[in-house]
Amino acid sequence: EAQVTQNPRYLITVTGKKLTVTCSQNMNHEYMSWYRQDPGLGLRQIYYSMNVEVTDKGDVPEGYKVSRKEKRNFPLILESPSPNQTSLYFCASGRVGQGGEKLFFGSGTQLSVL
Amino acid sequence: AQSVTQLGSHVSVSEGALVLLRCNYSSSVPPYLFWYVQYPNQGLQLLLKYTTGATLVKGINGFEAEFKKSETSFHLTKPSAHMSDAAEYFCAVSDRYTGRRALTFGSGTRLQVQP
Numbered sequence: 119e120a121q122v123t124q125n126p127r128y129l130i131t132v133t134g135k136k137l138t139v140t141c142s143q144n145m146n147h148e149y150m151s152w153y154r155q156d157p158g159l160g161l162r163q164i165y166y167s168m169n170v171e172v173t174d175k176g177d178v179p180e181g182y183k184v185s186r187k188e189k190r191n192f193p194l195i196l197e198s199p200s201p202n203q204t205s206l207y208f209c210a211s212g213r214v215g216q217g218g219e220k221l222f223f224g225s226g227t228q229l230s231v232l
Numbered sequence: 233a234q235s236v237t238q239l240g241s242h243v244s245v246s247e248g249a250l251v252l253l254r255c256n257y258s259s260s261v262p263p264y265l266f267w268y269v270q271y272p273n274q275g276l277q278l279l280l281k282y283t284t285g286a287t288l289v290k291g292i293n294g295f296e297a298e299f300k301k302s303e304t305s306f307h308l309t310k311p312s313a314h315m316s317d318a319a320e321y322f323c324a325v326s327d328r329y330t331g332r333r334a335l336t337f338g339s340g341t342r343l344q345v346q347p
Contacts, residue, residue, distance in 0.1 A: 177334070
C-alpha cells in the first residue's frame with residue numbers, strides 16, 4: 119500500500135530537549151516536504167527536498183532542520199524546541215515535476231512543547 | 233506572493249442539502265488549484281485539482297469545483313451532502329513555474345452535516 123508514515127503520532131516534550139520526527143515513504147518519490155498546521159492559518163511549508171541531499175527552506179524554516187540521506191526518509195529535527203513550535207506537523211511526498219501533481223500526506227504528528 | 237482565502241471557517245448543512253465551500257485566490261499568473269479534505273485524526277487527501285483544460289473539475293466522493301479566472305475563484309460543491317462528508321476542507325494553490333512544489337493553503341473550512 120502506498121503510504122507516507124510519520125512517527126510518533128503524538129509527542130510531548132520540554133523546551134530545549136532535542137527531538138526528531140521521522141517520515142518515510144514507499145512510493146520512490148523524489149520530492150518530500152514538511153508542513154505545520156496551526157488553527158486559522160492552514161498549513162505552512164517548513165522545508166522541502168527535491169531529491170537525496172537536496173533540501174531547501176520553505177516559508178517557516180526557523181528552528182527546524184532536515185536531512186535527506188536516503189530517498190525514502192526525510193526526518194524533521196528540532197534542535198531546541200520552544201513552545202511556539204507546538205503544532206500539528208505533516209510530511210508529504212510526490213513526484214518531481216510540474217506543480218500540479220498530487221501530494222501524499224502522512225497522518226500527522228501532534229507536538230506539544232511545554 | 234500567492235494567497236488563498238476561504239470564506240467561512242465553519243459551514244453547517246443538512247444531510248441531502250447542497251454543499252458550497254468558497255475559495256478565492258490571488259496570484260499574478262493562474263496557479264494550479266487544489267481541494268484537500270482532512271478527516272479527524274488523518275492526513276490530507278486530494279479531492280480534486282485543476283491544472284489546465286476544462287474549468288469544471290470532478291473529484292472523488294461526488295465533489296466538483298469550477299475554476300473561474302475572472303473571479304479568481306475555485307469553489308467546491310456537492311449536490312447532496314452525506315454524513316460522511318463531515319471533515320475539514322482546504323483549498324490550496326501551487327505556483328506553476330517553480331520546483332518548490334509548495335502548496336499555499338487556505339485556513340480551512342470545517343463542514344458539519346446535520347441529520
